[in-house]
Amino acid sequence: MPENVAGPADSWWSDAVVYQIYPRSFADSDADGIGDLQGVIERLDYLSQLGVDVLWLSPVYPSPHDDNGYDISDYQDIDPLFGTLADFDRMLAGVHERGMKLVMDLVVNHTSDEHPWFTASRDGGPGGDKRDWYIWRPPRDGMEPGTAGAEPNNWESWFSGPAWTFDEASGEYYLHTFSRKQPDLNWDNPEVRQAVYAMMRWWLDRGVDGFRMDVINLISKDPALPDGIVPEGARYGFGHPYYVCGPRVHEYIAEMHREVFAGHPRRLLTVGEMPGVTVEEAKLFTDPARRELDMVFQFEHVGLDQGPGGKFDVRPLRLTDLKASLGRWQTGLGETGWNSLYWNNHDQPRVVSRFGDDSPAYRDRSAKLLATVLHLHRGTPFVYQGEELAMANAPFASIGDFRDIESLNHHREQIALGTDEAQILEGLRHRSRDNARTPMQWDATQHAGFTTGTPWIAVNPDHVDVNAKAQLADPDSVFHYYRRLIELRHTEPAVTHGDFHMLHPDHEQLYAFTRHDAASGTELLVLANFGAADLTVDLPEGWEDSDTLIANLPATSPLTSTYTLRPWEARVHRRRTTT
Ligand code: GLC
Secondary structure, rough: OOOOOOOOOOOHHHHOOOEEEEEOOOOOOOOOOOOOOOHHOOOOHHHHHOOOOOOEEEEOOOOOOOOOOOOOOOOOOOOOOOOOHHHHHHHHHHHHOOOOEEEEEOOOOOOOOOOHHHHHHHHHOOOOOOOHHHHHOOOOOOOOOOOOOOOOOOOOOOOOOOOOOEEOOOOEEEEOOOOOOOOEOOOOOHHHHHHHHHHHHHHHHHOOEEEEEOOHHHHOOOOOOOOOOOOOOOOOOOOOOOOOOOOHHHHHHHHHHHHHHHHOOOOEEEEOOOOOOOOOHHHHHHHHOOOOOOOOOOOOHHHHHHHOOOOEOOOOHHHHHHHHHHHHHHOOOOOOOOOOOOHHHHHHOOOOHHHHOOOOOHHHHHHHHHHHHHHHHOOEEEEEEOEEEEEEHHEEEEHHHHOOOHHHHHHHHHHOOOOOOOHHHHHHHOOOOHHHEEEEOOOOHHHOOOOOOOEEEOOHHHHHOOOOHHOOOOOOOOHHHHHHHHHHHHHHHHHHHHOOEEEEEOOOOOEEEEEEEEEOOOOEEEEEEEEOOEEEEEEEOOOOOOOOEEEEOOOOOOOOOOOEEEOEEEEEEEOOOOO
């Protein structure tokens, strides 16, 4: 029986590529304007053609959709918006038939306030059976309950405002790190943990292949719940001293591994989303010997273009910062642990608009460059729906175009503070999570082939040019480039196993590194010109006779002592190091 040891050693997923589906925006089969499971089923051949190994499905559970399904009111069913459990089983069978695996989103830092666990906790009042399943506290001493500042501590919600909501009936507050409709579960209560593990086993019994665990490093709070001082310049919450990688987080995750994954007859995949996690902590979480998780999602590289004003304060990315950060994670998790690799997900703006150049001249080329750089790092790459088409940020004109609770709350809060609306919208256009959530662009027809109804959020008008149908037909498209990169991960051992060595770390326009795999006697050289100007680079010796493994432009000359990269040119060369 294969053992789920957690960790990269010979694991099936070490040369896998994961594709994230955000079901609400993927494909709508019943014309209600919202994507659904039948829509996913109809697109499985597309995913299989792309060549990905694993699908990660964002939440499809029953939910009031305050946070688009990350507020779950029933962990063991499917929201009628998306279909039924029978649809789910058909989808899972379809995934497996095509040799892919399916990973579910596990959202257990919090539930919806409409989950029966929470309504019982609230309605039972202090001393009730399930009271202690959530985090309830009386108002601050001497304060008038329900008034500003009477919250039990100063923690803020990640979606603006205090992290506490007052319950008139009991005179107590409950904690919600996210929206008031997402109360935090009390992981210190063993009954809560056992209920979560039982639910996870239920999904594994149904045949799913693992979990992506939502903000899983926030589950252990300092029981004293002290007022928090967030490090200056930190995005709120990311460096929170009292619940980011809190006191018992490793204990709980190791327990989860024992209770759910250890000894399971199938090989499973676990990846923990961890805002604010450091390399040192990530090493502990992903060290196979500790049997906690296979990988974590870290956030450092997606915070580098943020100014001191927080998430919506945008500043240009310095390439040296990006290289320093990703390079540190590469070496930090080099010997022990394993990296996840991502530019995009449902919470991040589109990478071609963010770190690339989405103007018509360089959109495809810069998207291919970004893909090359990411997929040639050591770790497991994650592709977010539409990234393989170079989908870009949306041209949101007014606040009425946005849907995301984080964006809407931020707008409301800033308007109340008197901030100029044009400035607020500018920040949202760059950063809103809605950029990732505009519908998948299948073709050039109205609503991009996503729906025949009215989409829940407008499709990007650029779908007339940027869509899957056109790209499938064009061998030089971004789609086919991703397909080739994914294939390389399966066929070229140095892509998976090679060590990582950064070149020219101080260069502001060149991203260059090597990957050496002694076992296969191969070394790869990756060169990427992050900019619209030609760039002549000094090369290490011995690459003249190397072959091009993949590149977004044909080579102009052999790689001798120098090579001139054209705007946004990316190349991967291969040479043999033993014969
Ligand atoms: C994670 C999810 C995000 C969600 C939040 C609360 O960061 O990726 O979409 O809003 O957790 O569940």
